[in-house]
Amino acid sequence: xxxxxxxxxxxxxxxxxxxxxxxxxxxxxxxxxxxxxxxxxxxxxxxxxxxxxxxxxxxxxxxxxxxxxxxxxxxxxxxxxxxxxxxxxxxxxxxxxxxxxxxxxxxxxxxxxxx
Amino acid sequence: xxxxxxxxxxxxxxxxxxxxxxxxxxxxxxxxxxxxxxxxxxxxxxxxxxxxxxxxxxxxxxxxxxxxxxxxxxxxxxxxxxxxxxxxxxxxxxxxxxxxxxxxxxxxxxxxxxxxxxxxxxxxxxxxxxxxxxxxxxxxxxxxxxxxxxxxxxxxxxxxxxxxxxxxxxxxxxxxxxxxxxxxxxxxxxxxxxxxxxxxxxxxxxxxxxxxxxxxxxxxxxxxxxxxxxxxxxxxxxxxxxxxxxxxxxxxxxxxxxxxxxxxxxxxxxxxxxxxxxxxxxxxxxxxxxxxxxxxxxxxxxxxxxxxxxxxxxxxxxxxxxxxxxxxxxxxxxxxxxxxxxxxxxxxxxxxxxxxxxxxxxxxxxxxxxxxx
Numbered sequence: 392x393x394x395x396x397x398x399x400x401x402x403x404x405x406x407x408x409x410x411x412x413x414x415x416x417x418x419x420x421x422x423x424x425x426x427x428x429x430x431x432x433x434x435x436x437x438x439x440x441x442x443x444x445x446x447x448x449x450x451x452x453x454x455x456x457x458x459x460x461x462x463x464x465x466x467x468x469x470x471x472x473x474x475x476x477x478x479x480x481x482x483x484x485x486x487x488x489x490x491x492x493x494x495x496x497x498x499x500x501x502x503x504x505x506x
Numbered sequence: 507x508x509x510x511x512x513x514x515x516x517x518x519x520x521x522x523x524x525x526x527x528x529x530x531x532x533x534x535x536x537x538x539x540x541x542x543x544x545x546x547x548x549x550x551x552x553x554x555x556x557x558x559x560x561x562x563x564x565x566x567x568x569x570x571x572x573x574x575x576x577x578x579x580x581x582x583x584x585x586x587x588x589x590x591x592x593x594x595x596x597x598x599x600x601x602x603x604x605x606x607x608x609x610x611x612x613x614x615x616x617x618x619x620x621x622x623x624x625x626x627x628x629x630x631x632x633x634x635x636x637x638x639x640x641x642x643x644x645x646x647x648x649x650x651x652x653x654x655x656x657x658x659x660x661x662x663x664x665x666x667x668x669x670x671x672x673x674x675x676x677x678x679x680x681x682x683x684x685x686x687x688x689x690x691x692x693x694x695x696x697x698x699x700x701x702x703x704x705x706x707x708x709x710x711x712x713x714x715x716x717x718x719x720x721x722x723x724x725x726x727x728x729x730x731x732x733x734x735x736x737x738x739x740x741x742x743x744x745x746x747x748x749x750x751x752x753x754x755x756x757x758x759x760x761x762x763x764x765x766x767x768x769x770x771x772x773x774x775x776x777x778x779x780x781x782x783x784x785x786x787x788x789x790x791x792x793x794x795x796x797x798x799x800x801x802x803x804x805x806x807x808x809x810x811x812x813x814x815x816x817x818x819x820x821x822x823x824x825x826x827x828x829x830x831x832x833x834x835x836x837x838x839x840x841x842x843x844x845x846x847x848x849x850x851x852x853x854x855x856x857x858x859x860x861x862x863x864x865x866x867x868x869x870x871x872x873x874x875x876x877x878x879x
Contacts, residue, residue, distance in 0.1 A: 405619045419520045
């Protein structure tokens with residue numbers, strides 16, 4: 392699991408250290424990513440490469456926001472392959488995305504609980 | 507900088523919330539849309555408040571950034587709205603395409619607040635400048651067309667020309683001045699209904715005004731039943747004396763058909779015209795807030811006195827004017843009008859009376875000699 396602490400520090404910095412707002416952003420990220428992963432899972436199950444593109448793109452962009460570099464990379468490679476219409480081992484890769492997301496989410500929530 | 511109203515278009519709630527927060531932190535108002543279609547809908551809504559700038563995401567469902575930009579740029583009302591494209595790191599190709607399509611600028615998704623502030627300020631300032639320019643141009647156009655309605659076309663053109671100021675400041679020039687007024691107008695206006703009087707005046711002004719424009723005279727003023735028109739200023743007209751007489755003849759003819767109508771209703775109205783040529787001082791006359799383009803000189807007073815002295819339907823012209831006119835236009839015909847003693851003129855003024863058929867008379871019909879009033 393990767394989570395760049397700089398990304399969180401930066402969010403705090405640009406919002407004037409508004410921790411409450413940053414927490415809301417993280418909740419938004421978790422909610423949004425959960426539904427994107429849901430969409431990825433059904434697209435992979437259906438073998439629909441094109442349907443992978445949009446949720447993969449959004450997840451990539453969301454992951455970059457919180458500094459989840461590995462999650463972002465996994466999503467990017469799904470997006471890139473999705474654009475060709477052929478995503479090898481889609482189901483397995485979406486499962487990796489899901490596992491990485493779960494770890495990122497747990498880490499983010501643990502950070503909050505530790506404060 | 508004043509607060510701007512900014513439309514944030516992004517399908518990712520995280521991005522939208524963050525951008526909205528950062529924009530509010532630097533004092534701007536925000537509106538949000540989840541995709542291009544909804545953005546266009548909100549911009550085109552009948553009750554839409556105007557927006558100063560759009561922050562546009564590229565990858566969006568339903569209608570993406572490229573489609574949105576294309577729709578904005580082909581919409582007359584939205585074309586000039588600045589659009590800043592917000593892009594991820596691997597979307598540089600899209601940025602180039604967006605800028606070619608007319609985007610004002612771009613911002614990376616992981617935006618630095620200082621860069622956000624600077625780019626928004628620059629785009630909004632540019633938009634405000636364009637808005638001001640457009641407003642200014644519209645105002646100048648409006649003033650020009652209003653001016654053309656209030657002033658003679660020649661004077662309106664002069665005011666907006668490069669050497670206008672020097673001419674407006676005052677200059678001396680030979681002009682031919684013409685006074686036109688009506689006999690029996692006072693008794694007509696006392697006996698007729700006010701609405702009738704106004705109706706008549708409107709028709710009279712419209713008819714005479716059209717002739718003045720057609721003959722390129724400068725209308726100095728009209729007051730009730732009277733007109734003062736002059737020639738050779740601000741536009742030079744070497745045949746100014748002949749032009750004035752031709753206009754007078756046209757006015758008399760036009761007036762005859764206008765007044766025939768009124769004669770049937772029992773009102774006998776007649777036109778009287780006086781014309782004189784001489785040097786005058788021309789330019790801006792009046793006071794700050796209300797200037798007229800005016801003429802001052804003996805010729806103007808003389809034209810006014812001649813019009814007062816003219817018999818009903820008569821065009822009474824100073825001898826000097828007729829001499830000049832005859833040289834320029836050999837078709838003009840007149841009879842000597844005798845020497846007139848006029849108020850304010852120590853010496854009697856020799857005059858001519860323009861013949862009724864002056865325009866029609868072509869060759870050799872000698873005018874009756876020695877006719878006086």
